Every structure is written in structure tokens, then in C-alpha cells.
Amino acid sequence: MISQFFVLSQRGDNIVFRDYRGDVQKGSAEIFFRKVKFWKEDGEEEAPPVFNVDGVNYFHVKVVGLLFVATTRTNVSPSLVLELxxxxxxxxxxxxxxLNEDSIRKNFVLVYELLDEVVDFGYVQTTSTEVLKSFIFNEPIVVDVARLPALGPAGLFMQGTKRMPGTAVTKSVVANEPAGRKREEIFVDIIEKISVTFSSSGYILTSEIDGTIQMKSYLSGNxxxxxxxxxxxxIGRGGRSIYDYSGSSGSGAVILDDCNFHESVHLDSFDVDRTLSLVPPDGEFPVMNYRITQEFKPPFRINALIEEAGPLKAEVILKVRAEYASSINANTILVQMPLPTYTTRVSFELEPGAVGQVTDFKESNKRLEWGLKKIVGGSEHTLRAKLTFSQESHGNITKEAGPVSMNFTIPMYNASRLQVKYLQIAKKSKTYNPYRWFTFGDSGNEAQLALASPAT
Amino acid sequence: MSGHDSKYFSTTKKGEIPELKEELNSQYKDKRKDAVKKSQPDLAILAVNTFVKDSQDPNPLIRALAVRTMGCIRVDKITEYLCDPLQRCLKDDDPYVRKTAAICVAKLYDINAELVEDRGFLEALKDLISDNNPMVVANAVAALAEIQENSSSPIFEITGNTLSKLLTALNECTEWGQVFILDALSKYKAADAREAENIVERVTPRLQHANCAVVLSAVKMILQQMELITSTDVVRNLCKKMAPPLVTLLSAEPEIQYVALRNINLIVQRRPTILAHEIKVFFCKYNDPIYVKMEKLEIMIKLASDRNIDQVLLEFKEYATEVDVDFVRKAVRAIGRCAIKLERAAERCISVLLELIKIKVNYVVQEAIIVIKDIFRRYPNTYESIIATLCESLDTLDEPEAKASMIWIIGEYAERIDNADELLESFLESFPEEPAQVQLQLLTATVKLFLKKPTEGPQQMIQVVLNNATVETDNPDLRDRAYIYWRLLSTDPEAAKDVVLAEKPVISDDSNQLDPSLLDELLSNIATLSSVYHKPPEAFVTRVKTTQKTEEEDYPDGGETGYSESPSHAVDSAASPPATSSSAPHAAARQPVPVTPAPVPDLLGDLIGLDNDNSGNGAIVSVDQPTVPSGPPLPVVLAASTGQGLQISAQLVRRDGQIFYSLLFENNSQIPLDGFMIQFNKNTFGVAAAGPLQVPQLLPGTSASTLLPMVLFQNIAPGPPNTLLQVAVKNNQQPVWYFNDKVSLLVFFSEDGRMERSAFLETWKSLPDSNEVSKDFPGIVVNSVEATLDLLAASNMFFIAKRKHANQDVLYLSAKIPRGIPFLIELTAVIGIPGLKCAIKSPSPEMAPLFFEALENLLKS
Incomplete structure (x- = not known):
């Protein structure tokens, strides 16, 4: 069981603090924040999610820039606490x-009410939005969404998680529409995080998809x-080697390495006709998580080249080619590449006639950023960047830059070809038009630029 | 923050039910608790009446809230009123009320265990295990498990009957309830293989759950039952089933991944086959947080085999060229560990290491040399051909461990390195400045060289080294080793050869390998914190259950007794004037009397132990700490004349990194005294008792001593810092006694206060000058720098550097008090002449006066 729960802002301000058992001292939030901020143990500079200070165990996760923290003195299940x-x-x-600092502060009466129902004496009672509805009486004060900075794909995957609170919907489960009537709608997102590494000769070295089917239901009457x-x-790889299926990327079955399901899902007919039946609880939840290492056709290819161009100078050429059909567009693309730490200045050169592209050099973390509003299937885009260094590069410059990573969304496209064929709502009188979103993001993965051009 | 809650709650009243609820909620907060606790029991009883009434409200929400709230008021008088409503609510019609009541029993047990047992709440809880609502079952299980944890008598034992009940409930429970139940069931020992198989079959579907906690708890349960299953087919099948869910955990958030990896680390040590084919999933992704990368590396080493080593080496080589220095080092080390683990791959590993050395990145080279030393140990006389390459980097080595490793290699293979004597000689020049680790290796390597090539050059070298290591040093380890060599060489060089050049036992890669019994214990604690820390639960769980613990903690266990030599030395040099302290070993050096020869195993251990860390420091720390039964007498804080015959002596002490209040009670009165209690007033450091005072009944004329564990930052007094500690002690026979004690800042200096030179400089620079405070101590004489440093080190003030300024010696030291606040100390003095100037720099300069007071007391005595 846990003793305390608190939420800290990035600056360490206490936004929410709830003590459930009173066996951990009050100053724990401060002790925690100091420890995390100045972490330096075993040569690591980032605090692990679980650590012990003077007999108190601290757990934390980062969500949208906030620190969610729990403390305890007992030998609890750490995955339970982190999951909680x-x-x-x-x-x-x-x-x-x-979910952000502002909305929590504005609604903290409601937040405390929630916390009292979610945890009692340190024991989790329920985290189901559906169940909680019958015990929660405060109503949310809605924060104006328009005022918030758009949550681009970069922000979405900032934490490297795939189960970030959803993308499309920023509506409270309890807030009513202005008309006083609730809209009947349901959202299904298939979100896939793709990691592919290419060798310099274009071969795929590793490929993996972490996917999740996310649902958010606003249907009345369950x-x-x-x-x-x-x-x-x-489901399940028949053979041991992932290469058994090479060449199957164009056609053939979708093979999941493994998958798991939300507790509300009934799998009675899953083995027969691959259908899932469930009574969706309110709120957002993952219907199914899956993992695929079967070979697939990546939507993009990236070429990255970095060359020295005289003393204290180098040139980077990034090329992105869209490999999907021209009827489909990718949106809000962000290409990022770490540059050598001694880079002082970067000047960019876009291709002639480029529209909707922005470039930036993030001085603080020495990172090149290239944003594209849209990439049409089959097209190719190039960026040239001239770097200026403050010192001679020691040795191999290609080792000190990269890897290139890319975030994007391609509606109505998913690499795994996993599909929701249909969604049937068992209700007699009305017809519904459930929105279907296929959202899809990724991150690149490889350490070297010369050997491998990492992409999508 | 919670103090404000009630205010906000009261402003958002809407409708009758929420209003009532809010009111309750506000009373539920600590504000109410504090108010009630603080001597207003009458008021509390008034409040209780409302709660009792509410517990019969027609609305189940109100009933549940009433019970929940009452359970949080920790006042004995009130708990009695709680019993009846609680009893009713445990049998309520509404499951929400029952599940809340179940948890409330655990709350009550925490306040008054006897009451719970007397009133039959335990039986009621056990009945709830058969409840038809799974949420109630889950809470009942959680409550019983907690109560069992805190009780020594068997309260909640899983029988076959409860087992089947709970396994059935498992399917209907919420995810969290499933975790409670699985964790409780994991304590169940199946009677035979068949039952174990049955249990496993029921639990296996949980592996498909989306909640990682459920998956891990199920894995734990299955692993445990697997121990009983004899059929290899079944076991193999289970291993196959567990692999995909374990791998899937690695697709979760990095935080969960970390927990999963720590657990997998344990699992593969016991059952390597489970993930033997999955090594690729442990390859690091560039955007993994560093803590995930480090764990993955560890598992990759564990899973490396002859079959996949090429792939693994390719990965490690990649990592070794990344930017993060610590990760790079670990990757290089990983290559070495694979070489030691896999004989057939050793050559490939070495060639990768050589490639890395050729890149000439300094820290990579140093790390490579450290692991190559281990490889030489593992495969003697196999790979010496690469020594020449290593020697090329000799000049760039600046880390002690790398230096020591290189010196060991030179000494070990002295006969094959033509210019071994030159190489060693180049190190000898700086012998006195080298860290202890390097000095020890230099000593041994020179002796090896001399034994292998007894020519003139090495002979001179050995004179220099032995002289340096006996006369010029204060390090007892070094001195002892040097004396042993000296005696061996002067009495029987052949024997010396037998000892020093003896064949060494072959090493294996046991770094991060757990002791089998510890592994067993950790495996039974999979999916708990214990499996993340890789420590048994008792090593970090400090429930405020301080029953008879003080007795055991009086005597720090084993370990340190082995170094009994060094503390006594420290005492010597600290206590005696400097002239004699250096002349004593000197005299001994001139006439090396063969006393009793050291037992051979010890000697071997000494010679071979390469990473013999400077254990002297650790041992010295304990010197100054008064041990309770036999240490220096504690200062009297309450004289018998004022205490009606009761005399109390007490002092704050630091022991093994913990702060205790060491107390001695002497009963000089005519009556037996009992029921001792202690209380501390607010003070600067918030020092307070961590548990109740454990003092038995004191008969007239007897005494008792105790160590009371203390905690910090409990009740901090505002205002400028001072050393005053006001204490109140009472017993059943006498009035309350108040006395004042003084806190010495020294007890707060923690063992981890040592700073690297660079860190010290940086910190010094980063602090503004306004944070510097200095003071002169005209009355203090520093007679020997060494003795002073030893004295300071004993109080956890660590020496960093020394410089001469005209005729003055300037010493730099560091220390750290809780919450990680460093003290940077500069001491200036002329040896033998009264007058010491002390300047300190710290983020908390307001502590300076306390520091000066403590320092003065320490150096004066």
C-alpha cells in the first residue's frame, strides 16, 4: 500500500498532496524533489523510477511534464504503484x-475527491472512471483548450510512451455539452509506435511495432x-526466428508476437472469428496492446549525411521519402537530429518552393529540428544545414551526431495492417456514427549515422 | 496544503448529499486529526457522535464515509466508539460500505490491535473472503495481509479452502484486487506437484492482462509453484508461456520497464531458458532512459552465449562509442565480462577491446585496461601478446583503478616485458601522491619484479618502495603489506617466491551475481520492492515497529572486527603527540622482528585482492563513537540530586550512518521505577525519537542503558539554528523531568560526505562569497596534520587536498549533513603554533556557528 501521493510541477511546486497513512514525514515531497533533481548515483544522472531514501520508498512517473509521486515504507509491488x-x-x-498544471489547480477540489475514492488507507480501490462516477459529485471547471499550446506529435511522444493519455479527445467524461444533452460518440484509436533501423545500404536491421487500440466512450447506457x-x-511466432516471415511485408497474415487485453474484454469468440466484445467503461482505456516484430514496410525512408566542410564547419543533408500511396498524407511531421555538442550555429537551407516547413536549432540540447506540415505519399523532401563548430571535432564527426528520429501522424494508415473491420454497437433504436481515428506515431532508433541512416 | 482543504470544500457545496459529504471530508483531513489529538478529547467525542449517527444513514455513501473517516482519527478514546458502527458496517447490505469497513479494520488494527482481536473483527474479516462482491473480497484480503504482516501470531493463513475461494474470486476481481489476491496467495505452499499444477493453470490466464502489476504478480506465483512441479514438460511449457508477457512488459512506460528488467534479471539467473532466445529485445534503444539502458546491459551479459555473442558484441561496440560516459564505461566492462564468461568468445571480445583502445578516447582506454586485467586473471598466459598495445597508453592513465590494473599487469608479466623495470620506475616517482589502491599495486608489482629479475635495478626500486610504504605512509593496509613482504624477503626469499608468485585461483564473472540463498529469497519476493533493489525486505523496510530492536543494533555485525588494527592505529595517532606517532613504526622498520607469521590464507587474500578498497577509512569512522556498554562515559544531563535519585546521562551518537540517543538511566532512589517515556521539544534539526523508549523496570540501585533510534526533520523549530535539545523524560513513579542537552553538529555528518576534488572546486566556485564564514580559534594547536585529519575523518569530515602557504598548512575538507547539504572546509594553521583559522562555505551558512562550536570541541579534546 502507499502512504502518500503527490503531484509536483517541473519546478518542484506541490500541486496536490494527499497523505493516506501518516507514517511518512510531511517533508517527503521536498526530499524527493531534491533527490531527483540532483541525482548522482552509480554514475547515473537520471533517477530511476523507484528509490529509497532513509527508509522511505519513492515512486514516480512523468506525465505531461508533471511528476506523479507515491511514497511507502513497506515492501509493496512496485509495478502496482507505478501503474497506479x-x-x-x-x-x-x-x-x-x-491534464496539466493549470487544470489540476483549478479543479483541485475534484482531484482530492477523486483521490479519496481511488485510494483508501493506501490501498487502491478502483481506477475505473466508470465506477468512480457514482461516488464523485464535484463537477469539473473546464480549462479552455484553445489557450493551450497544441500538443504536437513531439509532445505526444515526449515521454517515450505509447499509452499517453489520448490524442483526439479533450472532453471531460462528466461535463455536459452546452445544449445540456450528451453527445453519443465513441472514439477508437489505433496508435502504433514504430522503431526501424536501416543499415547504410538500406537493409532493415531491426523493426518493431508497439501498438495499442485505444477506446474512449461517451455512449450512454453502456x-x-x-x-x-x-x-x-x-498470435505468437510459430518459429523462433523473426526472419521466418521475411518478404511477407506486402501480403499475408498479420502476426502478433504477443498481445494483452483490457479486463472488460471478452474473448469468447476471439479464437473463432477474431472479434472482441466488451461493454466499454467510461473514460479512456486500452482495449488491446500488441507487439509485432514481423517485417513490414516502413512509411518513410530517411537518408542522413554529415560531412566536414572545412575547419570548424560541416554540412548535414537530410532526405525524407514517403513510401506510401499518394492518396494518403502524413501530418505534423517532426524530424530531429542531435548535433555534435560543440555546435554553435546552424543555418538552414530548404528546398526551393517549400511550404509549411520550419527549421530550428535547439541550443540547449544541441538538436536540429525540422517540422513539416504535410508530406504527400510518394514525395521527397530535403533539408540542408550548415553547422559551425566552436572547436575541431575529435575524430569521427558522424559518431557525434544522430541518430535521426521522426514523429508523425498518418491518418487512415497503419504499418502493421492490423485493422478494426467493423465496430458494432448493440443498441436498438438509434444508429451511431462512431468516429474512427487511426493515429500513428513513431521514433527512430540507432546510434550511428555513418553506418546506418536511422529512420521511421 | 491539506490545511486549506476544508476551506475549499466548504465553498463548493452543492446539493444535500455532497454537502454532507464535504463536511465529513473536511473533518477527515489532518486538521481535524491534529485538533483532536491536541488535548481536546471532549470535542472529538462530539464529532464522533455525528459519525456514529451517520453510520446508520439510509444513504450507503454516507455510511461508508462515516466509517472511513472515523478510522482516520487516531485517538484511543474514539476508537471504542468506532467498534459498534464498524461491526454493523461489516455486515451492511451495500458492498461499498462493506469494502470500506474491511479497510477500516486494518486502520483500527494499526491503532489498537488488541481491540480488533477482542471484538472479533478478524473473524468478520475472514467471513468477507467469501463475500459475493469481488471488491469486498479484495479489500478483506488486503486488510488481512497487512494485519498478518504486523502480527507474530498466525491470523491469515491460506488453507486449501481459502485458496480455491480466492482463485475463483480472482476471475471477477478488478485488476487491483487481482494483485492483492495473487500476492496473498503467493505465500501458499502447495502440497504436491499436482496441486501446484492446478494452481498454475488457474493463474496462467492472468499473464494476458494489460495491467503490468497483474502480470508480474502472476509470474511470481507461477515461478513459485514451478519449484514443486517435477514434470520437465510442464515446466518447459510454462517457461514458453511466460516469455511473451515478460517481453511485452518492455513495451510499457520506461518506469514499468525498469521494474520489469530488475525482475527479469532475477528470473534469468534462476531460469535462463525462459528468455534465452529473446536477447534482441534487450538491445538498448537510443532514447531509453539511462536507468533502463544499464539494466538491459546487465541482462544482455546474462543471456550472452556462444551462439549470440557476435550479435551482442556488435551491440556493445556500438554502445562504447555513444556519448554518455557512464554508459560507455559499462559497455566496455560488459565486453570484458563476456570474455570471462564465454571462453570460446574471449578472443573475439579482446579484439573488440583492442579496436576500442585504438580509438584513443581516454575513458574507454582506461576502462578497457581494467577489464583486460580481469581477462588475464581468467586466462593466464594466453593473451600477453597484447601487452605491448596496452603499454602505449601508459601515460594517459589517470584513474586509480586503471593505473592499478596496468601496474598489476606489468608486475604479473614482468619476465616477459623487457622494460618492466623502467615502466614501474616511472610510476614510482609519484608514489607518495598516488591513491592507496595504486600504492598497494605498485608495492606488490615491484616485489614480483624483484623476485622474477633479482638484478640491481629492481633491488634499488624495492628499497625505495618498502621505505615509502613503511615509513612515509599512514595507511595501515599498505604498511602491513609492506612489512610482510619485507620480512618474507629478508628471512626466506624462496618462501617469498612461493607466496607472492603462487598460482592464483581462476576467477569467474561473479560481479552482480547473487548469492544463491539471497537469490532464493529475492525470487520469492518477485514483484515487490525487494526485487527492484535486489535486497531482502528487512534491509530497507523500516516499519515504525521498534520492538526490542535496540538490543541488536548495539553491536554492528561482523565485518568491521577484521580491521581491528586500523582503529587502534587511528586512536594512537590521534591521541599521542605527532613525534611518537611516526617514530613507532620507524623503530619497528629498522629491526623487522619476525613476530608470529601471518596465517597464509590471509596473506594470499591480501596479495591477490586487486580491488582491495581502502577499508581503513570505513573502520576509522567507528572509533570515535561511544559504544554503549564500554565507551567513554556519557555526560550527565540529569543529576541524581535534581531527579529524586534518578540520574540520566545521555548524548546523541552516530552509528552505522544512523543517529541514536544513547541513554544511561541509574536508579539511586529507594523505589523501583518503570514506564519510562521520552519526548523531545522542537529543535533546529527536528530531532525526534523514531520509536518508543525501551527501558525495563529499574530496581533501586540498578541501571540500564539504551540506544534510542532517532529521526530528523520531525518537529523543526523555526528561527536561527542553535544546538539546544530540550528533553522530557517521565516514568510512572516520578514527576516529569526536563533537561537540556546540546546537539553537536558532528553527529549529522554523513558517511557519504566525501567529495571529489573537482566537485569540491566546482561547488566552492558555484557558491557566492556571502556563503563563506570564517573564524579564528586562537587556543587550538595543530601538532600534526595527519593526526588532525584522522580525528576529523572519524567525524566524517573528509580530507580533499593540502597546500603550503608560506609556513602555513592549508587543508581542505568536505562534509555533508542530511538533505545533502555540503560543507566545504578550509583550515589554516602553522604546525605547532597555537592558532587555527577555519573558513567554511556551504549553502546553509547559518549553520556555521554550530559547526565552529563542534569543531572547537573536537579539536580541543
């Missing part, structure tokens, strides 16, 4: 619509829902 912290973040978001997935979906 993530869930609290999700429940709060479900209720407030938007009707049962059936979700049908690809017929040819199979």
Missing part, C-alpha cells in the same frame, strides 16, 4: 478533459460493443 500513478493521471484527465479485427490475424 499512470492510472491516476488518466482518471484525472478523464474528469478534467485536459451498450455492448463488438470489434472485429483482421480475419488472418494470428
Amino acid at each position: 500513478l499512470q492510472r491516476i493521471a488518466r482518471v484525472v484527465k478523464d474528469y478534467l478533459g485536459v 451498450p455492448e460493443i463488438r470489434l472485429a479485427l483482421n480475419d488472418d490475424l494470428s
Whole structure:
């Protein structure tokens, strides 16, 4: 069980603090923040999510720039606590619509009410938004979404997680529409995080998809829902080697290495016809998480070249080619590349006639950023950047730059070809038009630029 | 913050039910608790009446809230009123009320265990295990498990009957309830293999759960039952089933990944086959947080085999060229560990290391040399051909461990390195400045060289080294080793050869390998904090349950007794004037009398121990700490004349990094005294008792001593810092006694206060000059720098550097008080002449007067 729960801002301000058992001292938030801020142990400079200071165990996760922290003195299940912290973040978001420092501060009466129902004497009671509804009486004060900076794909995957509180919906589960009537709608997102590493000769070295089918339901009366997935979906790699399926990227079955399901999902007919049935609880939840190492066709190819161009100078050429059909567009693309630490200045040169592209050199973390509003299928874009250094590069410059990573969204496209064939709502009188979103983000992965051009 | 809550709650009243609820909520907060605690029991009882009434409200929400709230008021008088409503609520019709009541029993047990047992709440809880609502079952299980944890008598034992009940409930429970139940069931010992298989079959579906906590708890349960299963087919099948969910945990948030990796680390030590084919999933991604990368590396080493080593080496080589220095070092080390682990791959590992050395990145080279030393130990006389390459980097070595490793290699292979004597000689020039680790290696290597090449050059060298290591040093380890060599060489050089050049036992890669019994214990604690820290629970769980603990903590266990030599030395040099302290070893050096020869195993251990860390420091620390039964007498804080015959002597002491209040009670009165209690007033450091005072009944004429564990930052007094500690002690026979004690800042200096030279400089620079405070102590004489440093080190003030300024000696030291506040200390004095100037720099300069007071007391005595 946990003793305390608190939320700290990036600056260490106490936004929420709840003591459940009174066996950990009050100053714990300060002790925690100091420890995390100045972490230096075993040569590591980032605090692990679980550590012990003077007999008190601290757990923390980072969600949208906030620190969600729990303390305890006992030998609890750490995955339970960490999972709980993530869930609290999700429940709060479900209720407030938007999760950030401002919305929590504005709604902290509601947040405390939630915290009292979610945890009693340190024991988790429920984190189901649905169940909580019958015990929660405060109503959220909605924070104006328009005032918030747009949550671009970079922000979405800032924490490197795939289960970030959802993308499309910033509406509270309890807030009513201005008309006084709730809209009947349901959102299904398929979010896939792709990691592919290319060798310099264009071969795929590693490829992996972490996917999740996310659902957020605003349907009244809790009707049962059936979700049908690809017929040819199979689970578990038959053989041991992932290369058994090479060359199957164009056609053939979708093979998941492993998957798991939300507790509300019934799998009675899953083995027969690949349908899931469930009564969706309110709020956002993952219906299914899956993992694929089967080979697939990456949506982009990136070429990256870095060359020395005289003393204290170098040139970077980045090329992005879209490999998907021209009927599809990718949105809000952000390409990032760490540059050598001694880079002082960068000047960019976009291709002639470029529209909707922005470039930036982030001085603080020595990172080149290239944003594109849209990439049409089949097209190619190039960026040239001239770097100025404050010192001679020692040795191999290609080792000190990169890898290139890329975040993007491609609506109505997913690399794994996992599909929701149909979504059926078992309710008689009305017809619904559930929105379907296929959202899709990724991050690149490789350490070297000369040997490998990492991409998508 | 919670103090403000009630205000906000009261402003958002809407409707009748929420209003009531809010009111309750506000009373539920600490504000109410504090108010009630602070001597207003009458008021509390008034409040209780409302709660009792509410517990019969027609609305189940109100009933549940009433019970929940009452459970949080920790006042004995009130708990009695709680019993009846609680009893009712445990049998309430509404499951929400029952589940809240179940938790409330655990709350009550925490306040008054006897009451819970007397009133039959335990039986009621056990009945709830059969409840038809899974949430109630889960809470009942959680409450019983907690109560069992805090009780020595068997309260909640899982029988076959409860087992089947709980396994059934498992399928309907919420995810969190599943974790409670699985964790409780993991204590169950199946009777035979068949039952174990049955249990496993029921639990396996949990592996598909989206909640990582459920998956890990299920894994724990399955692993435990697997121990009983004899059929290899079944075991193999289970291993196959567990692999994909374990791998899937690595797709979760990095925080969860970290926990999963720490657990997997344990699992693969016991059952390497589970993930033997999955090594690729542990390859580091560039955007993994560093804590995830480090764990992945560790697991990759564990899973490395002849089959996948090429792939693994390719990865490690990549990592070794990344930017993060610590990660790079660990990667290089990983290559070396693979070489030691896999004989057939050793050559490939070495060639990768050589490639890395050729890149000439300084820290990579140093790390490579350290691991190559280990590889030489593992495969003697196999790879010496690379020594020439290593020697090329000799000049660039500046880290002690790398230096020591290189010196060891030179000494070990002295006969094959033509210019070994030149190489060693180049190190000898700086012998006195080298760290102890390097000095020890230089000593041994020179002796080896001399034994292998007894020519003139080495003979001279050995004279220089032995002289340096006996006369010029204060390090007992070094001195002892030098004397042993000296005696061996002067009495029987052949014997010396047998000892020094003896064949060494082959090493294996045991770094990060856990002791089997510890591994067993940790495996039974999978999916708990213990499996993340890789420590048994008792090593970090400090429940405020201080029953009879003080007795055990009086005597720090083993370990330190082995170094009994060094403390006594420290006492010597601290206590005696400097002239004699250096002449004593001197005299001994001139006439090396063969006393009793050291036992051989010890000697071997000494010679071979390469990473013999400077254990002298650790041992010296304990010197100054008064041990309770036999230490120096404690200062009297309450004289028998004022205490009606009760005399109390007490002092704050630091022991093994913990602060205790060491107390001695002497009963000089005519009556037996009992029921001792202690209380500390607010003070600068917030020092307070961590548990109750454990003093038995004192018969007239007897005495008792105790060590009371203390905690900091409990009740901090505002205002400028001072050393005053006001204490109140009472017993059942006498009035309350108040006395004042003085806190010495020294007890707060922690063992981890040592700073690197560079860190010291940086910190010094980063602090504004306004944070510097200095003071003159005209009455203090420094007679020997060494003795002073030893004295300061004993109080956890660590020596960093020394410089001469005209005829003055300037010493720099560092110390640290809790919350990581460093003290940078500069001492200036002329040896033998009264007058010491002390300047300190710290983020908390307001502590300076306390520091000066403590320092003066320490150096005067």
C-alpha cells in the first residue's frame, strides 16, 4: 500500500498532496524533489523510477511534464504503484478533459475527491472512471483548450510512451455539452509506435511495432460493443526466428508476437472469428496492446549525411521519402537530429518552393529540428544545414551526431495492417456514427549515422 | 496544503448529499486529526457522535464515509466508539460500505490491535473472503495481509479452502484486487506437484492482462509453484508461456520497464531458458532512459552465449562509442565480462577491446585496461601478446583503478616485458601522491619484479618502495603489506617466491551475481520492492515497529572486527603527540622482528585482492563513537540530586550512518521505577525519537542503558539554528523531568560526505562569497596534520587536498549533513603554533556557528 501521493510541477511546486497513512514525514515531497533533481548515483544522472531514501520508498512517473509521486515504507509491488500513478493521471484527465498544471489547480477540489475514492488507507480501490462516477459529485471547471499550446506529435511522444493519455479527445467524461444533452460518440484509436533501423545500404536491421487500440466512450447506457479485427490475424511466432516471415511485408497474415487485453474484454469468440466484445467503461482505456516484430514496410525512408566542410564547419543533408500511396498524407511531421555538442550555429537551407516547413536549432540540447506540415505519399523532401563548430571535432564527426528520429501522424494508415473491420454497437433504436481515428506515431532508433541512416 | 482543504470544500457545496459529504471530508483531513489529538478529547467525542449517527444513514455513501473517516482519527478514546458502527458496517447490505469497513479494520488494527482481536473483527474479516462482491473480497484480503504482516501470531493463513475461494474470486476481481489476491496467495505452499499444477493453470490466464502489476504478480506465483512441479514438460511449457508477457512488459512506460528488467534479471539467473532466445529485445534503444539502458546491459551479459555473442558484441561496440560516459564505461566492462564468461568468445571480445583502445578516447582506454586485467586473471598466459598495445597508453592513465590494473599487469608479466623495470620506475616517482589502491599495486608489482629479475635495478626500486610504504605512509593496509613482504624477503626469499608468485585461483564473472540463498529469497519476493533493489525486505523496510530492536543494533555485525588494527592505529595517532606517532613504526622498520607469521590464507587474500578498497577509512569512522556498554562515559544531563535519585546521562551518537540517543538511566532512589517515556521539544534539526523508549523496570540501585533510534526533520523549530535539545523524560513513579542537552553538529555528518576534488572546486566556485564564514580559534594547536585529519575523518569530515602557504598548512575538507547539504572546509594553521583559522562555505551558512562550536570541541579534546 502507499502512504502518500503527490503531484509536483517541473519546478518542484506541490500541486496536490494527499497523505493516506501518516507514517511518512510531511517533508517527503521536498526530499524527493531534491533527490531527483540532483541525482548522482552509480554514475547515473537520471533517477530511476523507484528509490529509497532513509527508509522511505519513492515512486514516480512523468506525465505531461508533471511528476506523479507515491511514497511507502513497506515492501509493496512496485509495478502496482507505478501503474497506479499512470492510472491516476488518466482518471484525472478523464474528469478534467485536459491534464496539466493549470487544470489540476483549478479543479483541485475534484482531484482530492477523486483521490479519496481511488485510494483508501493506501490501498487502491478502483481506477475505473466508470465506477468512480457514482461516488464523485464535484463537477469539473473546464480549462479552455484553445489557450493551450497544441500538443504536437513531439509532445505526444515526449515521454517515450505509447499509452499517453489520448490524442483526439479533450472532453471531460462528466461535463455536459452546452445544449445540456450528451453527445453519443465513441472514439477508437489505433496508435502504433514504430522503431526501424536501416543499415547504410538500406537493409532493415531491426523493426518493431508497439501498438495499442485505444477506446474512449461517451455512449450512454453502456451498450455492448463488438470489434472485429483482421480475419488472418494470428498470435505468437510459430518459429523462433523473426526472419521466418521475411518478404511477407506486402501480403499475408498479420502476426502478433504477443498481445494483452483490457479486463472488460471478452474473448469468447476471439479464437473463432477474431472479434472482441466488451461493454466499454467510461473514460479512456486500452482495449488491446500488441507487439509485432514481423517485417513490414516502413512509411518513410530517411537518408542522413554529415560531412566536414572545412575547419570548424560541416554540412548535414537530410532526405525524407514517403513510401506510401499518394492518396494518403502524413501530418505534423517532426524530424530531429542531435548535433555534435560543440555546435554553435546552424543555418538552414530548404528546398526551393517549400511550404509549411520550419527549421530550428535547439541550443540547449544541441538538436536540429525540422517540422513539416504535410508530406504527400510518394514525395521527397530535403533539408540542408550548415553547422559551425566552436572547436575541431575529435575524430569521427558522424559518431557525434544522430541518430535521426521522426514523429508523425498518418491518418487512415497503419504499418502493421492490423485493422478494426467493423465496430458494432448493440443498441436498438438509434444508429451511431462512431468516429474512427487511426493515429500513428513513431521514433527512430540507432546510434550511428555513418553506418546506418536511422529512420521511421 | 491539506490545511486549506476544508476551506475549499466548504465553498463548493452543492446539493444535500455532497454537502454532507464535504463536511465529513473536511473533518477527515489532518486538521481535524491534529485538533483532536491536541488535548481536546471532549470535542472529538462530539464529532464522533455525528459519525456514529451517520453510520446508520439510509444513504450507503454516507455510511461508508462515516466509517472511513472515523478510522482516520487516531485517538484511543474514539476508537471504542468506532467498534459498534464498524461491526454493523461489516455486515451492511451495500458492498461499498462493506469494502470500506474491511479497510477500516486494518486502520483500527494499526491503532489498537488488541481491540480488533477482542471484538472479533478478524473473524468478520475472514467471513468477507467469501463475500459475493469481488471488491469486498479484495479489500478483506488486503486488510488481512497487512494485519498478518504486523502480527507474530498466525491470523491469515491460506488453507486449501481459502485458496480455491480466492482463485475463483480472482476471475471477477478488478485488476487491483487481482494483485492483492495473487500476492496473498503467493505465500501458499502447495502440497504436491499436482496441486501446484492446478494452481498454475488457474493463474496462467492472468499473464494476458494489460495491467503490468497483474502480470508480474502472476509470474511470481507461477515461478513459485514451478519449484514443486517435477514434470520437465510442464515446466518447459510454462517457461514458453511466460516469455511473451515478460517481453511485452518492455513495451510499457520506461518506469514499468525498469521494474520489469530488475525482475527479469532475477528470473534469468534462476531460469535462463525462459528468455534465452529473446536477447534482441534487450538491445538498448537510443532514447531509453539511462536507468533502463544499464539494466538491459546487465541482462544482455546474462543471456550472452556462444551462439549470440557476435550479435551482442556488435551491440556493445556500438554502445562504447555513444556519448554518455557512464554508459560507455559499462559497455566496455560488459565486453570484458563476456570474455570471462564465454571462453570460446574471449578472443573475439579482446579484439573488440583492442579496436576500442585504438580509438584513443581516454575513458574507454582506461576502462578497457581494467577489464583486460580481469581477462588475464581468467586466462593466464594466453593473451600477453597484447601487452605491448596496452603499454602505449601508459601515460594517459589517470584513474586509480586503471593505473592499478596496468601496474598489476606489468608486475604479473614482468619476465616477459623487457622494460618492466623502467615502466614501474616511472610510476614510482609519484608514489607518495598516488591513491592507496595504486600504492598497494605498485608495492606488490615491484616485489614480483624483484623476485622474477633479482638484478640491481629492481633491488634499488624495492628499497625505495618498502621505505615509502613503511615509513612515509599512514595507511595501515599498505604498511602491513609492506612489512610482510619485507620480512618474507629478508628471512626466506624462496618462501617469498612461493607466496607472492603462487598460482592464483581462476576467477569467474561473479560481479552482480547473487548469492544463491539471497537469490532464493529475492525470487520469492518477485514483484515487490525487494526485487527492484535486489535486497531482502528487512534491509530497507523500516516499519515504525521498534520492538526490542535496540538490543541488536548495539553491536554492528561482523565485518568491521577484521580491521581491528586500523582503529587502534587511528586512536594512537590521534591521541599521542605527532613525534611518537611516526617514530613507532620507524623503530619497528629498522629491526623487522619476525613476530608470529601471518596465517597464509590471509596473506594470499591480501596479495591477490586487486580491488582491495581502502577499508581503513570505513573502520576509522567507528572509533570515535561511544559504544554503549564500554565507551567513554556519557555526560550527565540529569543529576541524581535534581531527579529524586534518578540520574540520566545521555548524548546523541552516530552509528552505522544512523543517529541514536544513547541513554544511561541509574536508579539511586529507594523505589523501583518503570514506564519510562521520552519526548523531545522542537529543535533546529527536528530531532525526534523514531520509536518508543525501551527501558525495563529499574530496581533501586540498578541501571540500564539504551540506544534510542532517532529521526530528523520531525518537529523543526523555526528561527536561527542553535544546538539546544530540550528533553522530557517521565516514568510512572516520578514527576516529569526536563533537561537540556546540546546537539553537536558532528553527529549529522554523513558517511557519504566525501567529495571529489573537482566537485569540491566546482561547488566552492558555484557558491557566492556571502556563503563563506570564517573564524579564528586562537587556543587550538595543530601538532600534526595527519593526526588532525584522522580525528576529523572519524567525524566524517573528509580530507580533499593540502597546500603550503608560506609556513602555513592549508587543508581542505568536505562534509555533508542530511538533505545533502555540503560543507566545504578550509583550515589554516602553522604546525605547532597555537592558532587555527577555519573558513567554511556551504549553502546553509547559518549553520556555521554550530559547526565552529563542534569543531572547537573536537579539536580541543
